[in-house]
Amino acid sequence: MTPGKFITFEGGEGAGKSTQVTRLAAALRAQGIEPVLTREPGGAPGAEEIRALLVQGSPSRWAPMTEALLHCAARSDHLELTILPALRQGRWVISDRFADSTMAYQGYGHELGRAPIESLHRVVVGDLAPHLTLILDIPVAEGLKRATLRAGKDNRYERMDVAFHERLRRGFLEIAALEPGRCVVVNAARDVDAVAADVWAAVQSRLLAKG
Ligand code: TMP
Helix, strand or coil, rough: CCCCCCEEEEEECCHHHHHHHHHHHHHCCCCCCCCEEEECCCCCCHHHHHHHHHHCCCCCCCHHHHHHHHHHHHHHHHHHHHHHHHCCCCCCEECCHHHHHHHHHHHHHCCHHHHHHHHHHHHHHHCCCCCEEEEEEEHHHHHHHHHHHCCCCHHHHHHHHHHHCCCCCCHHHHHHHHHHCCCCEEEEEHHHHHHHHHHHHHHHHHHHHHC
């Protein structure tokens, strides 16, 4: 068992994850906890190189299974080099996306199905699970609009069709329904402060209150 806490943020495009990671980190610092902030795909040198392969180029650049394997390859380095060492030191780790994104985007969005993704997770992640996963939920049209307005952060997933984004949104909600002990769905179609308040309430009740 690892002594640190592992928190992940998940959600579709334009849900505001990075803003909420920053807000949660500030709230934790005010409690004397300096978290390690990281992201997927990426979070380790080789994983950041794989990220470029995944987020740049045409939406049809990869076959769905290739894409799933690339995300898992990046995750393996991220776990070995960043997440596990930090947790072993007792640090709190906040990751902007983790394994649920592969289930939602590749399993549901690209329709690979749950079973193959679960098999990949068993190999790559094993029995490590985040202590808390915050799923920021926003209607697809609203999220894609926000993502488009965000300067200089275009990625190939944002250019996939609306049906793909509807499937992955449903995927995240199904993941949350299957694992209510780990996942909290937050309505992200509200202002930043309201979302941050819900995130903080979840962290307080589920992690800080329990020590
Ligand atoms: P983001 O950093 O803006 O969230 O971009 C990363 C993109 O990669 C995002 O569109 C979701 C996608 N992604 C997957 O499709 N599968 C995964 O396993 C992960 C971690 C991300």
